[in-house]
Amino acid sequence: MASETQPLIGTQSTSSPLTRSRFRTQLACGAVLVTEIFERIAMYGAIGNLVMFLNKTPYNWTSYNSVNALFMFTAVTYMTAIIGGWIADSYLGKCRTILLFFLIYIGGYVFLPLLYPYPDPKFEPSQPPGWCAGSGNSSGWDTDHMDAWDEKCSWAVYLSLGIIALGSAGVKANFAPFGADQVRQEGTIAMRVFFNWFYWCVNVGALVALGLLAYVQQEISFFWGFLAPNVCLVIAVLVFTLGLPVYIKKPAGGSIISNIVRIVYDACRVRHQHWRRTVVTSDLDNANDLETLLNPINDAPSTCLDHAKVRFGGSFHDNMVDDVKALGKILCVFAAMIPYWTVYFQMETTFLIQGLHMRLDFNGTQGHRNITDEHPVITEFKMAVAWLSLFDVFFLIFLIPLFDRLIYPRLDRVGLTPSLRTRIAVGMVFSIASVCTAGSIERYRLDTYWRNGTENIYWQKIGGTFYRAADVSILYQIPQYALIGISEVFASIAGLELAYVHAPRSMQGLIMGLFWLCQGVGSLVGTATMVSFRGLWFFDWDHGDINCRVTCECHLDYYFFFLGGLQLVGLVLFVIIVKVLDIGRASPYSSQRASLPPGRSTGRRRVEVSQQ
Known part of the structure; x- marks a missing residue:
């Protein structure tokens, strides 16, 4: 029998299994993170320029219908995530559910290039493709009171977006918790590292999609701009499949609901x-x-x-009942975050519409004021409108490693680790600053456009469509995108971590689905508020042109300030709820962090995740 001072397992036999275990964990995490990058390229390739795609020739949808199409797509994507979480928890498990919804995802994506089957960049169609053009009658500058279903090819657009939304939802509900399962045994610090780098990979995908594909769509052809994300989605499925031998796969636990x-x-x-x-x-x-x-x-x-x-x-048994009680607490916190998501989704909708009506080139010449005059073609290099979202992405790609490797470790060492609820509240404050900044910029833009009570139009051609813009550089939007990016570093990542850390193990997929569902509700709130202000701050004239025909009738600026007030109310409610329910406290992190890639042990005793 071995003595008490002798290791129970010899050093020769321990090094190989431990090394292999760490290597497999790193392979699993690497496959998950690379898959996420390619999947996000596909997703942002679809939605990054969707508003402009529908608003421009040949579809000519009104601005608010274009925005609402994206709001509805986002809402369906996030709200149906609960279906994917329920299927994973109750029947298939996370891994097989992800593969199933990836197939649905691809099935919907093949429709997008067919909505613009014109690979020749020199060809600018005046009408949508014949296979879907049987519906809708949007045309000309004077389309008033246009309902969404009356727009050109509306049935085909909503069908393809609906299938993509369903597929993306099932993947979204399970992918982050599936990745976290690979490092859960390493403790809370390793999981915080994983979620930080998971969100970092999300934004690397966004960087490629918005930086490269958005320019291809706007300046070359939407056909190629939609085909390339198709390829990326297939690559994502292949990479995920290659990782199957090294994944930790947890079986379904029965009918949770x-x-x-x-x-x-x-x-x-x-x-x-x-x-x-x-x-x-x-x-x-x-x-x-x-x-x-x-x-x-x-x-x-x-x-x-x-x-x-x-x-x-x-x-x-007590544990089953306590799990349901925990679910109720988490739902209250998620509900308090709905105003934050309403503000967050403005980045992909109203911020983009605002940018379309600002000067995109850097050295253009002032256009004519009369629509009957010949439109001056601006020949200087113009930035893609979707590139403004890159300022949000740049801040995230820079700040996430900064917080993960420098700021959080130093706070850990001095015992000042911010709780999850503190990080979320700070993120909400930055989101208020972002939307109020957007309102101030819009007020300045409108004043410039209607200087001296007359239109001062800066004509610019974007993707074959002329826009009546104000002579205000689009670079003025940088602060609002930067502020929303900073808010994500705090609120979005902490919200994702809270959804996983505080979820009972039997309900991880379901609770993650509920987390995304509340984001979808936030998107629907954005749709509802725009519809509510239709005829007050938003009008149908000129395809919903946010400049309006008559001075001072359109007020996108008022809408932004309204959202700031809504988020302020949401912040107060959030603080009250987390205090009353005593939820969102971060588990105490060790002073020694896992500064290695996700899955690498810190060398200390493993700490189980708090199931508060």
């Missing part, structure tokens, strides 16, 4: 029985006996759901 329903029903049933017992004993003469009956000294349900526990007369 049905268990939740049964627990809620059982709690209501037992509580009703207790209430009836209270009524029966109401005629007792001895008040002390009644008090003893209703409030046992030893134990009593602290919440309604506790009635479903076996020890209180229910049918379920």
Whole structure:
């Protein structure tokens, strides 16, 4: 028998398995992160210029219908993520669910190049392709009160976007938690590292899509700009498939939603029985006996759901009931973040529309003021409108490693690690600053356009379509994109981490789906507010031109300030909710961080993730 000072496993036998285990973990994480990069290239390749694609020739959708199409796409993508999470938790497991929805994803994406089947960059079609042109009658400058379903090829656009949204949703709900499963045994620090680098890879994909593909779409052809992301999506599936031998795959745990329903029903049933017992004993003469009956000294349900526990007369073990209680807490926090997502999605919608009506070139000449005059063609180099989103991406790509490798480790060492709820609240503050900055820029843009009460038009041609812009450089938008990028470093990453860390293990897919669902609700709130202000701040004239025909009637600036106020209310509610529910506290991080790639042990005792 080995002595107490002798290792239970010899050094020769420990080095090889441990090395192999770390190597497999690194391979698994690497496959997940590379897959995420290519998948995000595909996604941002579809949505980065979607508003401009629909707003320009040959489709000529109104501005607000173009924006709402993206809002609806985003809403469906995020809201149907709960379906993917439910399927993974209850039936297929995360890995097989991801593969299934990848196939749906590809099936929807093949439609996009068909919406613009014109590979020749010199050919500028005046009408959409014949296979879908049977619907819609959008044409000319005077299309008023145009409903979304009356736009050209609306059925084909919404069908393709709907299939893509469903496929993307199933992947989105499971991909981040699947990647985190690969490093969960390494403890909380390794998971924070993973989520930081996962989000970093998301933005690397966005950088390629918005930096390269957006320019191809705008200046060459949307056919090639949509075909290239198709290829990237296929590569993503291949890379993910190659990693199958090294992944940690957790099986499905049964029907989660049905268990939740049964627990809620059982709690209501037992509580009703207790209430009836209270009524029966109401005629007792001895008040002390009644008090003893209703409030046992030893134990009593602290919440309604506790009635479903076996020890209180229910049918379920404590852990199952506590998981459902944790779900309710997390949902309250997610709901408080909805205004943040409403502001966040302006980056891909109203910010883009604002940029289309600002000067894109750096040395252009002032255009004519009369529409009957010949439009001056600006020949100088023009930046792609979607490139403005790159300022958000650049800040993220720079700040995420800075926080992960420098700022957070130093805070850890001095015991000042910011909690998840603190990071989210700080992100909300920056989002308010972003949208208020956008409102100020829009006020300046409108004043420039309507100087002295007359139109001062700066005509510019973008992708074959003329836009009436103000002579204000699009570079003025940099601060609002930078501020929303900083907000992501805090709120988005911390929200993603909170969704995983505080999720009961039996509900990780479901809760991650609910996290994305609340983002979808935020997108729908954006749609609802735009529809509500239609006819007040937004009009149908000239394809929804945000300049309007009459001075000071259109007010995108008011809309931005309204969103700032909405986010301020959301911030207050968020602070109250996390304080009352006592949720969002970060698990204490060790002073020694995992500064190695995800999956590398810190050399300290592994710490299990808090299931608060």
